Amino acid sequence: MARLTDAIKHLLIVNILFFVATELYGDQMYQWFSLWFPKNENFELWQLVSHMFMHGGLMHVGFNMYALWAFGTPLERMWGRNKFFFFYFSAGLGAALIHTGVNYFYFTQGMDALVSSGISETEILKVLANGQYNTDWYSIASKNTIDNFLGSYNTPAVGASGAIYGVLVAFGMSYPNSELFLMFIPVPVKAKYFIPVLIGLDLFSGVTGFSLLGGGIAHFAHVGGALFGFIMMWYWKKNQFNGNRWN
Structure with a gap:
């Protein structure tokens, strides 16, 4: 096994420490460090960064850390530690912004429907702040609209996946032409084919609500991280900036 590069090593350590702390303190960690919707009383600005170190279970953190090591190591060797850190956190912040923007759309859509029926926004927010909802809301707007409305407010985002999707794009x-050997595909697949398909599946799942990759996934965070990763790589290559190392 190749020696861990500096940025990868430090990211692995911090993620593992956060995971252990989450196992010990549970709900308190999720309340403080997950990324909540800005209108939720649990929201804090630091969560735009801290959510990248939170994970929902052993498989979640395991897959993310493996991907970070496997795809991030060659990039850090090419770019240097500081440039990799800049790219990683920029992709992660981009993922958080896209995820929050989509949630804002869902929240506004649901709120507008409820307010137009005569319910005051103050009353709605009071119900939501108490961790509740009114079943009558489902008679006012479609089930999908209300589910998305409630989910945007009540469900925090956790995980390094958004940043790692940016890393995947940069690697691709x-x-x-790097050949990837994947457990669920019996033949090697080139990165230039596999990574766009993976992002396309997330985009499809996010738009349709039909997830092919499992439940509880912030698909638009993945797409956001990939988008910001692509924009940075495109800009760097266009300006002959990609070959410069930041040690």
Whole structure:
């Protein structure tokens, strides 16, 4: 096994420490460090970064940390530690912004429907702040609209996946012909084929609500991280900036 590069090593350590702390303190960690919707009373600005170190279980953190090591290591060796850190956290912040923006759309859509029926916004927010909802709301708007409305307010985002999707895009653009050996595919697949398909599946699941990758996934955070990763890589390559190392 190759020696861990500096940025990867430190990210692994911090993620594992957060995971252990979450196992010990549970709900308190999720309340403080997950990314909540801005109108939720649990929201704090630091969560835009801290949510990247939170995970929902052993499989979640395990897959993310493996992907970070496997795809991030060659990028850090090419770019240097500081440039990799910049890219990683920029992709993660981009993922958080896209995820929050989509949630804002869902929240506004649901709120507008309820307010137009004569319910005051203050009353609705009071119900939500108490961790409740009114079943009558489902007679005012569609089930999908109300489910998305409640989910945007009540469900926090956790995980490094958004940042890692940015790393995946950078890896695919830097090493497009690298052959990936995947447990669920019996033949090697080139990065330039696998990574766009993976992002496309997330986009499909996010738009349709029909998840092919499992439940409880912040699909638009993945798409956001990939989008910001692509924009950074495109800009760096266009400006001949991609080959510069930041040690």
